[in-house]
Amino acid sequence: MLQHPAKPELVFTWGNPSRGDDGLGPAMYELLLQEDLQGVDLLTDYQLQIEHAIDLEGREHVLFVDASISASAPFELVRLRPEQDSSYTTHAMSPQALLSVYQQVNDSTPPPAWLLSIRGYDFGLGEPLSAEANGNLLAAFNHIKTLLGSERPAEQT
Amino acid sequence: MPSNLETADNPKKLERVVIEPLTRVEGHGKVTLLQDEDLHIKQARLHIVEFRGFEKFIQGRPYWELPVLVQRLCGICPVSHHLAAAKACDMLVGTTQLTATAEKIRRLMHYGQTLQSHALHFFHLCSPDLLFGFDDEVRHRNIVGVIEDSPEIAKQGVLLRKYGQEVIRVTAGKRVHGTGAIPGGVNKSLSQEEIRYLQKDIDQIVQWGQDAVELIKRIFFEQLDYHMAFAAIDTNMLGLVGANGEFDIYHGGLRARDAQGGSIFDHVDYTRYSDYLREGVKNWSYMKFPYIEALGEDAGWYRVGPLARVNNCDYFSTPLAEEQRRLFKEAGHGRPVQASLAFHWARLIELLYCAEAIRELLLDPDLGGTDLLNKGQLQGTGIGVIEAPRGTLFHHYEIDDDGIVNRANLIVSTTNNNQAMNESIRQVAGMYLDGKQLTEPLLNQIEVAIRAYDPCLSCATHAMGKMPLEVVLVNEQNEVVDRLEKRITGDIQRTCP
Numbered sequence: 001m002l003q004h005p006a007k008p009e010l011v012f013t014w015g016n017p018s019r020g021d022d023g024l025g026p027a028m029y030e031l032l033l034q035e036d037l038q039g040v041d042l043l044t045d046y047q048l049q050i051e052h053a054i055d056l057e058g059r060e061h062v063l064f065v066d067a068s069i070s071a072s073a074p075f076e077l078v079r080l081r082p083e084q085d086s087s088y089t090t091h092a093m094s095p096q097a098l099l100s101v102y103q104q105v106n107d108s109t110p111p112p113a114w115l116l117s118i119r120g121y122d123f124g125l126g127e128p129l130s131a132e133a134n135g136n137l138l139a140a141f142n143h144i145k146t147l148l149g150s151e152r153p154a155e156q157t
Numbered sequence: 158m159p160s161n162l163e164t165a166d167n168p169k170k171l172e173r174v175v176i177e178p179l180t181r182v183e184g185h186g187k188v189t190l191l192q193d194e195d196l197h198i199k200q201a202r203l204h205i206v207e208f209r210g211f212e213k214f215i216q217g218r219p220y221w222e223l224p225v226l227v228q229r230l231c232g233i234c235p236v237s238h239h240l241a242a243a244k245a246c247d248m249l250v251g252t253t254q255l256t257a258t259a260e261k262i263r264r265l266m267h268y269g270q271t272l273q274s275h276a277l278h279f280f281h282l283c284s285p286d287l288l289f290g291f292d293d294e295v296r297h298r299n300i301v302g303v304i305e306d307s308p309e310i311a312k313q314g315v316l317l318r319k320y321g322q323e324v325i326r327v328t329a330g331k332r333v334h335g336t337g338a339i340p341g342g343v344n345k346s347l348s349q350e351e352i353r354y355l356q357k358d359i360d361q362i363v364q365w366g367q368d369a370v371e372l373i374k375r376i377f378f379e380q381l382d383y384h385m386a387f388a389a390i391d392t393n394m395l396g397l398v399g400a401n402g403e404f405d406i407y408h409g410g411l412r413a414r415d416a417q418g419g420s421i422f423d424h425v426d427y428t429r430y431s432d433y434l435r436e437g438v439k440n441w442s443y444m445k446f447p448y449i450e451a452l453g454e455d456a457g458w459y460r461v462g463p464l465a466r467v468n469n470c471d472y473f474s475t476p477l478a479e480e481q482r483r484l485f486k487e488a489g490h491g492r493p494v495q496a497s498l499a500f501h502w503a504r505l506i507e508l509l510y511c512a513e514a515i516r517e518l519l520l521d522p523d524l525g526g527t528d529l530l531n532k533g534q535l536q537g538t539g540i541g542v543i544e545a546p547r548g549t550l551f552h553h554y555e556i557d558d559d560g561i562v563n564r565a566n567l568i569v570s571t572t573n574n575n576q577a578m579n580e581s582i583r584q585v586a587g588m589y590l591d592g593k594q595l596t597e598p599l600l601n602q603i604e605v606a607i608r609a610y611d612p613c614l615s616c617a618t619h620a621m622g623k624m625p626l627e628v629v630l631v632n633e634q635n636e637v638v639d640r641l642e643k644r645i646t647g648d649i650q651r652t653c654p
Contacts, residue, residue: 016232017229017334018214018226018229018230019229043332044332044333045332045333046232046233046235046333047232047233049277049318050277050280050281050315050318051273051315051316051319051322053315054315054319101315104308104311105315125211125214125230
């Protein structure tokens with residue numbers, strides 16, 4: 001089946017750039033594109049879906065980046081485990097559910113994965129990133145650069 | 158005629174049940190059921206509770222931005238909006254005929270997106286209902302349950318999705334926010350390397366398409382009477398067909414047929430859609446109710462999407478899909494198949510068609526052509542219509558002399574099915590809920606009826622999806638007497654005040 005050679009590290013962002021702070025994920029993608037990141041694949045999409053399980057194959061580590069309306073500002077970073085939550089039943093999946101699909105489809109443990117949730121505030125159609133969210137984005141960006149240049153993040157809760 | 162469960166005679170004396178929000182339906186909708194003291198259903202409505210107009214989002218923007226801009230209206234259907242806007246822009250720039258390369262690349266993109274959208278719906282969203290039954294234990298009735306019980310089916314769903322997304326990426330230039338279709342044509346053709354890349358797996362994709370149709374037929378015929386009766390409503394059906402009556406989801410004329418299959422109108426130039434269709438409003442919903450003007454608001458509502466398309470077309474141009482269409486038609490015994498659950502069957506025949514059509518196109522040398530654009534004189538009005546995976550999608554723009562959009566009207570697929578979805582839940586409510594205590598499996602039947610249409614409430618409302626399901630019972634004093642909540646974990650909890 002269709003496959004591209006996978007780099008060991010994957011940063012996967014998602015969100016809709018025209019829904020205000022839901023665009024935090026794609027905005028992070030754009031920032032990271034400007035960096036000279038060796039051994040790192042950058043991917044972005046409107047939302048997570050089942051086929052993204054294929055994008056996880058062959059990775060050593062995966063960092064998901066999304067906007068959150070409930071995370072503490074400026075961002076939260078948590079280790080993910082496969083979880084069969086009810087996001088399976090929607091048009092958009094949680095990263096935990098995606099890891100679970102990976103596990104089921106490949107019959108193997110998914111790569112270690114973390115979720116970086118950037119706090120957003122306003123998700124209106126046609127709105128730009130809010131000023132507060134933009135500040136959170138930059139803080140998260142600096143943290144990701146540190147992570148990608150160092151050992152993998154320790155688990156945080 | 159709308160069912161008599163649309164509006165109760167004396168709603169203040171009835172108990173109100175709210176299913177909110179729907180699961181496996183994008184966006185934020187809710188269903189309210191009003192029961193009387195004897196638990197009879199007196200009113201059933203699918204509500205849209207939030208609306209942000211896309212006109213505000215589009216107006217004031219230059220027309221050449223539209224094919225990219227409108228992809229952001231909805232994260233589920235970006236390619237449908239991309240292509241409908243591109244077709245409207247073709248008209249704006251005076252293009253009456255695309256180059257062969259441009260049309261075939263757009264078609265390839267459209268077949269790819271329809272294949273991936275239908276694969277998601279069948280393998281991910283609805284197959285759990287069909288494979289396990291509507292009253293299966295909630296936690297099992299999801300894609301994980303499918304994987305556990307039928308690992309190959311689930312894996313095929315993932316890989317079919319992936320293949321469709323790759324077709325989109327190759328034709329649109331990027332995985333998301335693609336720019337492939339532009340006013341008057343496309344901005345790139347396919348390289349031989351890209352064509353070979355997509356050819357590598359297409360035979361497998363066609364085979365999985367055939368397997369999927371066989372699976373849905375097996376499921377459907379195992380309980381034929383039930384599947385034919387569940388949420389079945391007699392409706393008019395609307396969609397595009399090709400010049401010779403063939404199935405065509407990219408371009409054609411509008412065909413409307415009545416519940417018996419008789420012609421209402423045929424091969425209508427879609428730029429004249431407003432002469433034939435009207436959009437009604439009701440004071441209890443933000444989503445409009447389109448109808449065929451000649452039949453009036455009460456009798457003129459219709460269905461769009463796979464069920465309408467497979468019923469309405471005279472034939473498929475690809476052999477495997479045509480063979481399946483003939484079998485599908487036989488199930489109607491001389492009239493259109495009206496079973497709402499036959500949407501699933503029709504959807505998979507379309508998936509098979511898309512796989513076959515992709516295979517044919519990948520052999521066409523025009524995909525690698527260099528003649529990409531045709532343009533003429535700028536016009537003030539642009540109207541583009543395609544058959545999106547969920548049904549007929551209308552984009553209509555008016556621009557000023559500087560090319561700035563000053564009016565926009567979009568009728569999205571889900572809006573076209575608004576009245577039909579309401580009628581389907583009323584049929585289910587009357588048949589399965591009347592006189593009974595409400596339970597989660599019973600309420601799920603309402604959702605199953607809605608899911609058959611694969612609605613995209615994100616398109617219809619621009620609302621963000623909210624996942625937990627909540628059922629609230631309210632008495633005539635507007636007091637909450639019972640509450641059933643489906644949490645993000647899938648657990649059901651009853652919280653009585």
